[in-house]
Amino acid sequence: MEFLIVTGLSGAGKSRAIDALEDIGFYCVDNIPPKLITAFYELANQAKGSLSRVAVVTDIRGGDMFSSLFETLDELQSENKNYRILFLDANDYVLMNRFKETRRKHPLSENCLGSLEQAVKLERDVLKPVRERADYIIDTSYLSPAQLKERISSLFLGDSSDALMIHCVSFGFKYGIPAESDLVFDVRCLPNPFYVEELRNLTGLDEPVRSYVMKWEQTQGFIDRFLSLIDYMIPLYCNEGKSQLVIAIGCTGGHHRSVALAQLLYNHLLEADMRTSVNHRDIHKQ
Structure with missing residues (x-):
């Protein structure tokens, strides 16, 4: 089973990435708490081939629960459960513009007294260790939706375990x-x-x-x-x-x-x- 954990900065394009993954045959689950990833891995693995390609999204929307991600990753590794991490990134200026254009609220805005700039910086600090462990990093700052889909397809249309x-x-x-x-x-x-x-x-x-x-x-x-x-x-x-x-x-x-x-x-x-x-x-x- 190919098991992909998708994470990254809010506004960096995780939803579009999931759409692209679904288009090429991944079974996708959005906004899963990290502590449930191991259980879901077992459930998908027991499907005996019907779920051969699985992608789950976990990110800062989980609040305090997100802090358990590293414990989950270590548990998967200790149990020899193969997984890869796709990290979606973008520069701070682009992220802030995307939030302003959509008028969406940043998940950490309340932690930063409503400051969007501080929320983006805080999230980047929180996610830095995850980014360092990622197998794939895509910077979406200057990618159109079509270019992001093309990049996802080039990475995962084949068997990603075959080669670099x-x-x-x-x-x-x-x-x-x-x-x-x-x-x-x-x-x-x-x-x-x-x-x-x-x-x-x-x-x-x-x-x-x-x-x-x-x-x-x-x-x-x-x-x-x-x-x-x-x-x-x-x-x-x-x-x-x-x-x-x-x-x-x-x-x-x-x-x-x-x-x-x-x-x-x-x-x-x-x-x-x-x-x-x-x-x-x-x-x-x-």
Whole structure:
């Protein structure tokens, strides 16, 4: 049985994640108290295959009961019950805007005398140890609902226990480094197509931009060393038992160099039969 515990910050997209998981065949239960997770695991396991993929959501809405989550996780581990944790994250500014737009009340607002900013910071502090134990982390700050669904599908459509899932993401440093990144590469040192007028409004997915980025000696030197390093490190992460590896490649705006090189890495991993996906986070930003 594949058993997934979904948690994360309020407003980070757990409900949308559950919808996406249901669409790909998971049996999902929302807002389950941590102390009931072990019992539910047993119940699902006794279904003898009819519940082969299960996802449960537990989060700060449980109030004081949420504090028992670590005890539950340790109990599952001691009883050799396999599980994985998916953590949904977003930056504080985005979370506060989402609450303001929906006019929803933050679960910890009363603890913080109605201050939304303090409630978000308190929840992040409470959830920090859970985030550190997570197998998968998705930062939804700049993901559309469709992109989140695509990311969920890429992670869990196959058997997540088969191999390491490698997610390649391009981004612009001007919009911030993706919070879920494991490895970050800065390619702002390479020649920039932005300064070529006929290339400025194109992206790294367009052949003229790719050709421009790849033609330089310094780019070829970077690619040789970059791919060699990635090929060396992937088996090490596999031996460690890591479930997800997020490799982020950034340039200034996330339109040209980072896109071309993230796509190159994605194609390289596909040729090596790796489980991989790609997302160009900032490609449509002005």
